[in-house]
Amino acid sequence: MAADPPRFDLSAPVEALHSNERVKYDSRQLRGTLTASLDDAATGAVDETDALLTKFFGIYQQDDRDLREERRRARLEPRYQFMVRVRLPGGMCRPEQWLALDALAREYADGTLRLTTRQTFQFHGIRKRNVRSLIQGLRDAGLDTIAACGDDNRNVVCAANPLLSGAHADVGALAQRIGAHLLPRTGAYREVFLEEPPTEPLPEPEEPLYGATYLPRKFKIALAVPPRNDVDVYAHDLGFVALVEGGDIVGYNVLAGGGMGMTHNKPETFPRLADPVGVCRPDDVIAVAEHAMCIQRDFGDRRDRAHARFKYTIEDRGVAWFRAELERRLGRALAEPRTVRFDTSADARGWTQGPDGRWHYTLFVENGRVTDRPDARLQSGLRAIAAVHRGVFALTTNQNVIIAGIAARERSGMAALLQQHGLLNTERPSALHQGALACVSLPTCGLAMAESERYLPSLLDKLQLLLAECGLTDEPISVRMSGCPNGCSRPYLAEIALVGKAPGKYNLYLGASRSGERLNALYRETLGEAQILESLRPLLERFSAERNAGESFGDFVVRARIHHAAT
């Protein structure tokens, strides 16, 4: 057991910590000079420190990177714009909310909606002067953006969809309650964005759980219902896996310390799978979530943000330490973790029927981008559906949306609408396309090193040809692309992953399990498109020839020790 790791945590004075801690500390619970920044009409940006604070409200300052150089030469500032991410409890959205979001996107954002890998919506391209209007529009639809980004507990994701079974409904409800319980309480959101007068007097303390400095970094919670690991529960800081017996949830496997991000060429950073900790009772889930988050709050590294995620806290101190601390705070012991079985981390496809006879249609949304294309008019199609749908929309963590709760007699009408808008395509796109994930990346993400959303589809087309040549046309190999190693598209859990390194260049990872229970590993670095295809061809040919029955490509890569053969 290592010696007690150094404490760069809440017990240290603020000056000794990362400068972001100082910003949070001085910000009067995230108020900063946000109002003045938003009112400054001479620039489309907010003040530098305020840009850190807006993240806590799901608002992310970006600029159009395609225009950077030409605007600089024109003596103009960058074309600043904001990404706004919604907090969507349980990943569910009522039809009238869908329509409101669609209208807000068209009025204040770039016109499209983006379904994320964490079961919520993102707006892109919002101008500073419209941020408040957008937020207030969301309020009018019963939604907010609190803690959608920032050093706090993010959107709590749950197995899609809550209408699928009793267990799914329980898990959905629990996700919402956890989210509400761990929600930051600062009045800053109301004062600055909703422009409501401050509560007098302010509650003291204003943030009982978060304090003045919130968490060291983001905290992500997921709830899964086996056998479908659509939420990639092992990729989260804290996971709860429902243990279902006879349709009822008898307990939850608590998982801790998962996380995707890493930095190229920094071996002290790495993706990590969550460890099983123990089993808790359903009644204890909220308390366990709170204590886990507070343990991270107290012990997470606040000096080096690249070492601040919960996974490093667990890695450094050990799961046993965490379990002991958790049980101490909870006031009771957890039972031993149980084995669980997951089949896949992909979404169900097409029509499924729930136990109450209602139907659910999983609509594939390429890269989560809800827009109209000549062949597939997703945006107007979903608008038309929202106008008549009497159920809900359940977002998935694979960037798709489930039109959930369609009464049997409405099914054909719904199918007709889907057909009309070119959305009922069972043959195309291929399984490969349907299972793929890409993060947003360029032109908006400030961290992007290479293209992702704008590029993956064309690469998949080429990969699909390769598959066809190898006789693997419908093989649902999971492919994920991210524009940088932060891994917002959970690339380290894909059978084939492309992680951006430089414009047009990617690191190739292979060999994760299809069920999200094993990470992949780096195969080759800094590859251009031709080299990517060149590298995969022989492997796919071998897979086709040598696979065991029902063996996935990821499992094959591991069994055949492909990485070891790599030069």
Added chain:
Amino acid sequence: MTLTAEPAPARDSVEEPTAAKIAVLPAQADPWHSAPFARSVADEVRALVARLAPAQRLWLSGYLAGGLTAAAETPVPVVAPDTAPVTILFGSQSGNSQILARRLSQQFAGRQTAHRVLDMLDCRKADLEQARELVVIVSTHGDGDPPERAAPFFELLFGRKAPQLTRSRFAVMALGDTSYEHYCAAGRRVDARLEELGARRAMPRIDCDVDFEAAAAGWIDSIVLAFAGNAATMVHPLAEPVSAPIARVWTRKNPFAAEILANQPLTARGSTKDVRHVELSLDGADLSYQPGDALGVAPRNAEAQVEALVAQLEFAADTPVQAGERELPLGTALCEHFEIGTLTAAFVRRYAQAAHSPQLRQLADNATALQRYLYGRDLRDLVAEHPPRGLDARTFAALLPPLAPRLYSIASSPRATPDEVHLTIGVVAHESRGRVRRGVVSGRVAMLDADATLPVYLHRNDGFRLPADPAAAIIMIGAGTGVAPYRGFLADREASGAPGRNWLVFGDRSFELDFLYQAEWLAWRRRGLLTRLDVAFSRDQAEKIYVQHRLREHGADVWRWLQEGAHLYLCGDATQMAPDVEGALLDLAREHGDLDAEAAREYLLELQRQRRYQKDVY
């Protein structure tokens, strides 16, 4: 020879419309407040000057002016008591009248003729009465209007308080533009009015079109002959009156070929406008300028345009025609001398008459139809639709208006970028009737690369200057390319370390696409040089918001700055922006200064007289 020390005329016998009425004007509105003197020195100087007679002041000014040059000899001029000095009274809009006044002054000085140069803005009733020998140079602007600065003088001259001028002699030079209906109207009216008031006309009035250089030179000579003889004389030669050096040799006819160092779009992709930042090298020009000056670009019509026009006209391109005082082949004349772009009502009427076109004449008689006809058409369209029947090339050319120079306010300071001059040029290019119509200069600039040259000359503008006192605050109001001189102002103040506060109010159409020099203003704001930056983008929201809205919003602050001695500047479009901004200024003066309408107008006028409210509107 002794100086007769006459007591200064009692001030209260003379109409002083300003000081007494504006009781609310604090002492700080006094021009001496911002004068670059220590308090004690200022008081002494004021006290001394107050004791001098006008003739003595005139001598003193000459003495001081002479002392500023390298001339060792300090002249001792004498004023014969019964002859009056010549008053050169000018009313200038863009600076041309002032330039001519200065030239005339140099001529008088060369002949040792006592004289004074007086801006109409500064002309009071007493000045007019005492101007026995009066030479007037006044331009007409807009459609028959006097220059803005001359408005109070015109009110005086044409009002009931106008003095009888029976003991005076006068001559008027009127500047104008034949493309306008009321050509030289301001000058004509002054000429007629002076006669009405009893003054004796020494010479017939002369009217000059935009191409006034040649005519002006001849007239100046005549004036000097007519007035120098009778006027007071100096004993010793006065040193050349000093002003900041004018471009020594570069003129419209003899421009400097300035190499283009940069030609960069300032408007973003997708803008409705195309505005360029153009940097020119002044290396080898020996041309010094000040922020506030403009650069004239010698215009030249595009070859392709001229060729097409000549082909349409069916005249031979080498036919000799009269172009000003020269004879040139038609093709060359159309390139260099004549306006072949926008049509004006005046020209169309002339042409309709000469071309014997009853159809066109009928159109020309109907004002509304004529306006509609003019829109989007140029000379080529006109001659295509109504060929010049029965006209030869010479007669045709004689109808054409002259090609006016294009002036651009300078957007740099020599202190910050020596040997360079920067311009902010809005490219005029729009499609009409299947053809793209381009600005004569801006259209050319849009297509030039670095290394090409632009023929330029300096157009001084003493009416638009930074305050002499570097600690004085400035409020700069501009829209579109009107922001150009402010870039020069700030660059200058930064280079010279001027501590005065700076406030920019800028307007344009779109924040994203048209915020000219945005990154520079923000950098200056970050560095503390730009104290305040307020913006208005008319097309960014449902309702149109302009600079005047911002002035109203911040009226209390604007008033406070003015009370603290700030200088105010307005640059940009004359037709819409200037009147609206003036309206806002008057309103804020009324509201925050607690003035009635009349007093507010007087307040602004007084600011102008103190050179604390300067305009460069076009």
